[in-house]
Amino acid sequence: MTTSMLRPPEIRPDETLTSHRRPRNLAASVARFSARHRATAIGGWLLFVVLATALSAVIGTIGAEDSDYGNGESKRAAQIVDAAGFPERAGEMVIVQSGTLTADSTEFRGVVREAAAAVEATGQVENVNTDAVSEDGHSALVTFDMKGDPETAADRIEPVFAAVAGVQDRHPDLLVAQTGEVSIDEAIEGQVSDALGTLSMLSLPVTLGILIVAFGALLAAVLPLGLAVTAFLASLGLLAASSRFFPADDTVTHLMLLMGLAVGVDYCLFYIRREREERAKGASPEQALATAAATSGRSVLISAFTVIIAMAGMFLTRDTTFISLAVGTILVVATAALGSLTVLPAMLSKLGDKVDLGRIPGLYRRKSDGRFWRFVLRVVLRRPGVSATIAAAALVALALPALGMRPASDGIDGVKHDAAAIKTYDQVQAAFPGGADPATVVVKAPDVTNPAMTAAIADFKAKALATGQLHEPVTVEVNPDRTVARIGIGLSGTGTDKVSEQAIHTLRDDVIPTTLRGVDGADVTVTGGTAQSVDFNHALTRSVPLVFAFVLGLAFVLMLVSFRSVVVAVTAIVLNLLSVAAAYGALTLAFQHGWGAGLMDFQERGTITSWIPLFLFVILFGLSMDYHVFVLSRIREGHDRGWPTRLAVTRGIQNTAGVITSAAVVMVAVFALFTTAPLTAMKEMGFGLAIAVLLDATIVRAVLLPSVMAMLGERNWYLPRWLGWLPRLSHQ
Incomplete structure (x- = not known):
């Protein structure tokens, strides 16, 4: 066997995009068009990005509502509550706690009354209640609702914080602290929005730095980042349009930036590196671009289809979060692939070897x-x-x-758990198991206030507390037309552990069937954080x-x-x-x-x-x-x-x-x-x-x-x- 028999076949130098032997595939055809009509391809891409970004600003993105989330029984319960006409409220609470005093002492009761009077004096609260006392007697809760639209409650809560802080200052030997829906949301929002914004912005210079090392040239490094960022911006406009059909989850834009950088940079790397490799072998700029288009361009097309197929699988979950993440990822991947197959060949054709402008000594190498x-x-x-x-x-x-x-x-x-409201939540959870995040039992019947149903609710409360897995405070609220009652009851455990999940199963399988279900044709369902988690896992299975x-x-x-x-x-x-x-x-x-x-x-x-x-x-x-x-x-x-x-x-x-x-x-x-x-x-x-x-x-x-x-x-x-x-x- 001779050496020539082992030598790989040579590629003829005349096999370019314009040759009669040019590759026949979609990526090559699109790249050929873009290279011949550079102004159209580049201008068209920029116009697309501008129009899509403007669309996002004009029509806005529709976010998913609470009622869009959930699965199974907990989602049905939430829908019953939404349709029942309950006043929308933002609930808050103040815990009063002492290591030595108990709730039956005069001093302790005085502090509880003072805390209740202080928050009520702000004029921002209603439905103040001071009945809840912990089993050990060392803690009490002052519960109340913020007046007005719960969506804007955070704008009115500062006077309430100040009032509670004033009571705490006057009684340093006791704990007087506030937590609740508005307090926790404000604390989490402060943590998350600033951090994710910083991380999203930090990801850009980190990516650019790595690309500079990878290419050894400034322009070649900026090109992939520019494509990824413009693809992300354009996909936001498409997301605004798609949110009319699939409401967007809060986290989807952060994921889109991640995926836009990941695949956008990848696709450009595949393309530019192949073109550089061919130039290093001696191919002309046209030949190098032809080969990159027919090979790496085709890989980009297949890769994009694969990612899109994988993400489309999440539609089968019929879950709002998964569907939103799938839509966002599909849009940004498809947009990045479109840019890689159209504007990128046009840019490379226009730049030629100038793509290596800004070469950095010691880092630059064509291959x-x-x-x-x-x-x-x-x-x-x-x-x-x-x-x-x-x-x-x-x-x-x-x-x-x-x-x-x-x-x-x-x-x-x-x-x-470093924010004050979240630390207070932990203290409430310890003193009142499940009280900070209770289960909600929803009872729907022709009249939930008739004697039979009232007796059934009392029986429910007694049997629930007797299990040792369900705890005070137990609250009952009836809607205006008296067809729906929602009963709040605390759960053992942290709300996310096996103990809390078992409490939900006890509530659903043992307590409710023997007390509420079937009374006057009542439809009884359970929701709340733990119930939603149980139902989500069941649906996911x-x-x-x-x-x-x-x-x-x-x-x-x-x-x-x-x-x-x-x-x-x-x-x-x-x-x-x-x-x-x-x-x-x-x-x-x-x-x-x-x-x-x-x-x-x-x-x-x-x-x-x-x-x-x-x-x-x-x-x-x-x-x-x-x-x-x-x-x-x-x-x-x-x-x-x-x-x-x-x-x-x-x-x-x-x-x-x-x-x-x-x-x-x-x-x-x-x-x-x-x-x-x-x-x-x-x-x-x-x-x-x-x-x-x-x-x-x-x-x-x-x-x-x-x-x-x-x-x-x-x-x-x-x-x-x-x-x-x-x-x-x-x-x-």
Whole structure:
């Protein structure tokens, strides 16, 4: 066998975008049009961004209301309450507590009366009540509602704070402190809005810094960031329009910025690095752009479809939060892909080699020498079986803790407890279990005030308190037409733990059926924070298999059609599931077991925020496939040129390793920033995404993928004869 027989086929220099042999694919066709009509492509993109941004400002984004959230029984209860005509109120409370005095002492009762009189004297409150006393007698509650629109109660609460502080100053030997809906919302809003705004802005310079290191040139670094930011701005306008059909969750814009930076930068990196690589080989600017458009452009298209498919799976949950996050992500990914396929080729065609303006000595290089990755691949491919076994075993070991993952609503435990209102909430919760966040029993009947129903409610109260899992204060409120009563009752536990969940089951399964249900045809339902968490987890258990089947099934079909190989499609699914499982395990160790509590500054709850696991699955599956498609496209490209599989794998991974490393560093850095957010759920999201991308870009792409493909050899490209009708898509 001669040396020439082993040499990869040469690419003819005349195979450009204008050649009769130019690649026939959508990405190449769009890039060809953009390159020929640069002014149209660039101007059209800017006009689109401006109009979409203006649309957002003009029509506004419709946010999800409280009634849009929830699942099952708790959601039905909330809807009954909304339709019953109860006055909308913002409830507050003041705890009066002493380590020595009890509620039956004259001094203690005097302070309680003074606190009640002080808040009432502000003229901002109504429905003041002083009946609630703790079981040990050392604590009492002064409950009241803020007058006026509850949405604007925060604007009127400062005099109430001042009045309570005055009572505390006059009685320093007792605790007199305020908490409640308005107080806590104001404290959380102050924590979250400032922190997330800072993090969102900080993500931009961090991303730019990493891109400068990756490209070694200022203009080349600014271009991906500019595309990502403009795609994000345009997608906000599209979100405003879509919110007419799918109300937007409060957190969706922060996620859109994250994903816009992640995929927008990725797509540009794929494109620009390939164009640079071709120029380093001696291709003309036109030839280099042609190759980048036909190869990296096509990878961008497939990757975007994969992410969109993954996110669309969340529609099957029929949950407002998931649907909102899915819509926002789909919009920003589709917009970033559109910009990458249209305005980016036009900009690169216009700039040519000027894209490398602002070269930084010591950092700039048109093509990475890849020495590190060549070394890694030599080690991995020397014994691919051993490499695959070690890598897979490490990921499986990391994934094992996920078997004990316990999702639950985070509630108030999901924020930092350093604000005064939240600290007071903890003190109320300790003195009155469940009193700060009670369950709400909703009774609907023709007349909830008739003697039979009144007796049933009294019986309910007695039997509920006798369980030891349900506690005072018990409140009863009737709507104006006396058809609906809502009963507030405290729960044992923290509101998010197993003790509170068991109390909900006792309430629903034991107490209500023997007291309220069936009396005068009453319809009885339960809502509240804990009930909503229980119902959410139940609904999620039903929908998760559907989401997994949808995402995995459509991703398999997309990979099968793109690469005409059953083995490649199955391998992609298995490797991505392995990296997601490992991320789950790391998340469980860090947050549920509290290993990361000190480092990331959060309160250990023994649970994972209920929406995080499914959300991470769809996001991580989409982002993992993003890398996988890019790598496999280069490998398939070599295979289609006639290279042996091992050579195609080696060169494909070696040539893409630098791009994937740069893209992964951007993602990990941006996602890791969110581990400093005040909300535990945001920390979980940032940590889960960062660790998964890190594992995927290193162990999976650099070790597992090449070793598995090397062992499979030509079997990688197996396609049954009966699937021969699948279209042949060019990878060159």
